Amino acid sequence: MSSVQLAALLVSASYGIGFLFGSGELALTHGIAGSIYGVATGFGMLILAVVARPLWTSGLSVWDLFGRAYGSQLRGLVAMLSLVWMAGVLAAQIHGGVAVARLLGVSDPYGLLLVLGLIFSASRLNLRVASRVFAACLLASALVLIYSLFVAGGVGLYLRAVPTFLDDLDTFSPTHLGTVSLAVCLLVITGADYHQFVMSGRSARSAVVGCIVAGVMLFVIGFLPATVVVAMQATGALAELPDSKQVIPWALSKAAGSLVNGMGAGMLVALSIAALGSGAAVLRAMASATSATLPVRWGSHLWVAPGLSLLIGAILASRDQRIVETMVSVNIIYLASIGVCFVALLANISLPPHHARAAMLAGLGVSVGVYLAGWTGMLGPGPQADAVSLLAGVAASAGVAVGFGLVAGHRRNSVSKTYQ
Secondary structure: OOHHHHHHHHHHHHOOOOHHHEEEEEHEEEHHHHHHHHHHHHHHHHHHOOOOOOHHOOOOOHHHHHHHHHOOHHHHHHHHHHHHHHHHHHHHHHHHHHHHHHHHHOOOOOOHHHHHHHHHHHHOOOOHHHHHHHHHHHHHHHHHHHHHHHHOOOHHHHOOOHHHHHHHHHOHHHHHHHHHHHHHHHHHHHHHHHHHHHOOOOHHHHHHHHHHHHHHHHHHHHHHHHHHHHHHHHHOOOOOOHHHHHHHHHHHHHHHHHHHOOHHHHHHHHHHHHHHHHHHHHHHHHHHHHHHOOOHHHHHHOHHHHHHHHHHHHHHHOOOOOOOHHHHHHHEEEEEHHHHHHHHHHHHOOOOHHHHHHHHHHHHHHHHHHHHHHHHHOOHHHHHHHHHHHHHHHHHHHHHHHHHHHHHHHHHHHHHOOOO
């Protein structure tokens, strides 16, 4: 495919309910710096452009790279670990669906049950037809978002978005800013879903240009949700906002309602369909990976893999976190698990398969343990727990890899002395 088509796919893979609703939610407390998710994704695309040529030439996604370097078992483990970050994305869609359901008058817990049922049902629809409907609803929300920017008088603010964004960054603690930026940016570079688009480019040059164009486009649209929220907040239009997660659907429904009487409810329905579509797409991918890891007698049932995947997403969504933090926390588990082995692979450092497997499992175990401790409140605020999860997971993984290397070196020395 051409670089323009490739860029469009990369942007569409990034611009979803988590991006849209999550940026708006952050904007309520961080101003234009609430665009950090979109900006970090854009930077990730530009870094992906640097590695796009060798990635396109190899024709191997991150799963296949691990498989070639460390064996088929590690390929399967990385594929399984991808379920972790996909579960965070699914949880974000559930958050978004529940937020819209509340605005439509469906109270808890019925809103959650309704959203889960609809996501499961949507995942069983014909993919080609359903994807067009979901994409159309998301496009409609983007057009109304731009209209909202003009109605709220935020065009001038949008034109000053970059310097305002830099000024507002001090509303984040250094720990919070660092974990969000790293988790989002690195996932773009190591995510197999982005790799598949890069490898489908017509040429290596198309892959590179497509990533650059996608990064620039994400910078352009990344500031829109936060700018709309800040502009409306300045006019007092958000005074009756029920919940921070509802700020974008609330704003868009108000803007749509000002165009045509009754269109506000239609906008909410379109947003709910977009959330269901994004959730269904993620659920299908999760179910495919889950069925490959389950015993045959379970994985062969049509409802077991998607049901288990949906349950994991619902559990993550039940944690009292903001939308972006929900995704970041589980992104970190994935990155802490594969990080050391991925760096070793890029640096051409040889790790025997069983050493790499032990290192990945150590990172996974420690990072999950810290995540659960953060959930219970033992480690203070969420950003602090996320930072500990990343650092402790990477340290555990590196420690195991180095430890195995030292033991192997000691054994080689012992054997050589024996024969001297």
